[in-house]
Structures are given as structure tokens and as C-alpha cells.
Amino acid sequence: MGQFNWTYIDEFNQKHKIGLYHGDSTGHVMLYCGSKIVAIDFEVLEDKKYSFFVNDELCHVSIEKKDNSFAYDLKIDKEADTKKNQARKKMQKRHFWKGLSIFLFVVILVVIALLLLK
Numbered sequence: 596m597g598q599f600n601w602t603y604i605d606e607f608n609q610k611h612k613i614g615l616y617h618g619d620s621t622g623h624v625m626l627y628c629g630s631k632i633v634a635i636d637f638e639v640l641e642d643k644k645y646s647f648f649v650n651d652e653l654c655h656v657s658i659e660k661k662d663n664s665f666a667y668d669l670k671i672d673k674e675a676d677t678k679k680n681q682a683r684k685k686m687q688k689r690h691f692w693k694g695l696s697i698f699l700f701v702v703i704l705v706v707i708a709l710l711l712l713k
Contacts (some may be wrong), residue, residue, distance in 0.1 A: 599667040603649055611649050615656060615667055626656055646672075651679040 600614035616625045622640040626633045626647075633647045644657045653672040658665055673680055 597665055597667070601669045603652075603654070603669070603671070605650055605652065613649070613654070613656070613669060615658075617658065617665060617667070624658070651677065653677050653679070 597617035597619060598615070599617075600612060603611045603613055605611065611628055613628050614626070617623070617639065622638045624634065624636040624639045624643070626635075626645055628647065628649055634645050636643070636645075639658060640660070642657070642659050644655055646653065646655050648654065653675050655670045655672055657668045657670070659668070673683065
């Protein structure tokens with residue numbers, strides 16, 4: 596039986612144990628987060644993806660068939676149109692403009708200092 600698990604640490608430093616059981620011969624899959632079963636699927640013998648939320652964060656677990664074995668991967672989706680990602684993009688935009696403002700202020704100060712030194 597294929598078993599795989601990950602530990603996801605959220606923005607509040609809470610640990611979330613995400614695990615997957617995948618039967619070798621049957622292909623039966625059980626995906627869980629903490630003590631909650633997220634998905635049960637039968638006869639998964641080819642590539643498959645599962646999506647679920649951990650708090651407000653969208654997660655994707657993929658099962659990929661490689662030769663005679665399987666590879667498992669967990670990814671946090673930071674591009675999907677979720678409330679969490681909208682807030683993240685808003686914060687990034689705010690940081691960008693704040694950084695640009697500080698940079699321009701420093702450039703103006705340097706230019707003024709250079710003009711006064713002449």
C-alpha cells in the first residue's frame with residue numbers, strides 16, 4: 596500500500612497533517628486532512644488530481660503514474676480566484692506601490708542633494 600503524507604503549516608503556524616493511502620493492487624485511494632476524510636476513490640490506476648481547502652487555502656494533491664509506480668504531490672494554489680488569493684494579490688500590490696514610493700522619494704532626495712552640492 597502506498598502511503599504518503601505532508602505537513603502544511605498555515606499563516607497562523609498551525610500544522611495540518613495531510614495524508615494519502617493508495618492501494619497497490621486495487622488502486623483505492625483515501626485522502627485525509629487531520630482527522631477529516633477529504634476523498635475516497637476506487638480503482639485509481641492512472642493519473643488523478645484532488646482539490647480541497649485547508650482553512651482558506653486551496654490545495655491540490657496529484658497522483659501520477661510513472662512506469663510501474665506512482666508519484667504523489669501536494670501543491671498550494673496561489674493563482675485560483677479565491678478570497679485568500681484575492682487578499683494576497685491586494686497585499687502584494689500595496690507592497691509594490693509602497694516600495695516604489697520609498698524608492699522614488701530616495702531618488703528625489705539624492706537628486707536634490709546633488710543639485711545643492713554643485
